[in-house]
Amino acid sequence: MSAPPIDRAVPGLDAYLEEVEARLEQAVGRYPGLVADAGSEALSGGKRLRPLLVFLAAPIDRPPTVAAAVSIELVHMATLVHDDLIDGASLRHGRPPVWSAHGDQAAVTTGDYLFARAFAELATTGDVGAAAILAEAAVALSRGEALQRRQAYDPDTTIESYLERCALKTGKLFEAACKLAGGSGEFGLALGIAFQIADDILDCTGDAADTGKIPGTDLREGTPTLPLLLAAREDDVVRAALAGGPLEGALVRVAATSALEQSRKTALDYARRASEALDGTVRREELEALTHAAVDRTR
């Protein structure tokens, strides 16, 4: 999100995010060396959407621990480092990802380090339920990555199976962020899916200068996202491109179908489900603003 999605004047939010930032730096830098350096680069430029979510999802009278947001963000970063390696991504937050800057081996190890640091940070809270929540989300992330491999270049991937991937790759960590904060996991899961669909739309329409990523990546890598799957139903050139055929002009053709609009509707539908899962104990207004910002964004 290019503009802060919610009013940073929410009492305590700024201080919380600053603490999270400081603790993230400490957590990663604790053992100086290559993994700390690479881990630190991986951290820089992140939107910190998940820490924000942890704060807002917590009951107003019970602020979340800093460790909750730190551990969620570290797992997210670990996953990005490994995913960028797996996908051969050439840009992350507008910079070369760890594998590209430091090599494949360093990327595997840096991801492992960030992942382990996440559990180490969370363990400091003394809350064993928290460790179970984070572990469940981490299992989901790897299953989501495996599912993405299985779906690659398959234009017959069902929408249901795509949505399962969104839940595993994005939704479950959002869910964990909310649960660790003592908030509604259901809200987090729906928000995560809405967020992922918006991300997949952006990959079709976005500009690298805004998103810090190269647009059209999903099509090039045969990742069947909602807009691409829907466009493939209307356009055989898109379908062939998604199956690994020629890419020439395919992205422009996606924009000419009804796929982007339909995908946007689905994202809004999940945003609505997210809102409905909120109850009176939380910062409903801010969370709804966050939800809309997640769907309506340019990066």
Next chain:
Amino acid sequence: MSAPPIDRAVPGLDAYLEEVEARLEQAVGRYPGLVADAGSEALSGGKRLRPLLVFLAAPIDRPPTVAAAVSIELVHMATLVHDDLIDGASLRHGRPPVWSAHGDQAAVTTGDYLFARAFAELATTGDVGAAAILAEAAVALSRGEALQRRQAYDPDTTIESYLERCALKTGKLFEAACKLAGGSGEFGLALGIAFQIADDILDCTGDAADTGKIPGTDLREGTPTLPLLLAAREDDVVRAALAGGPLEGALVRVAATSALEQSRKTALDYARRASEALDGTVRREELEALTHAAVDRTR
């Protein structure tokens, strides 16, 4: 170890290891698909030394949880899957490793899955101290892997720095195994270092048919192990080979130096330290047998 290192007639041991085996299969197979299949292959053929250690290190009147051994073994397996990918190892337990059988991407994801499953299993115990212990060991493993990268092809690596790597890559997980069991972490750390030195000696002397690994791997990859570092002090050809020069005949020359004997002495010294850390509350006799077996082994 080709023969069981200790008498399997220790009351309860067989039943415990069988339960561990069944739970490992369940834990890995819980979400069928590529990562479960690849994870299951990674599990097969392991010696289960760490689960054995968990059982023996526990106070006699307080048997360890099955989850303790399962989580330790899963972290170990996750690390092997990633390390084999990083090292380009062509053989593991006498079979092609995950990266070779299923590709690099599957290896990254399978390791992540096993790692996350480990924390998920451990969280079922409701013991938050346990999660902290496992996380600390996991952080050490990734630091050890990074240290190994830094030391690669450097024949001037100090013995101290080599021993630190042994502690990080092997000792800390042995330490965690003992701590999770409620036993002596000091014993586990020393045993792990002894075990790693023995492993490094085997890489110089072992036979692929016995070890299930290709001998001479450390020299080929420029990994400065204790026997190679000591041999390099006596023999310039070994030194040059360790620095990335010609390998021709270098391994045979290692055997002609005093390095193997000296390394064996260091391993025995750590084995002695391990024994000294034992107290009367544990299965001292069996743990000493295990310690000697760890040093005196052919695979």
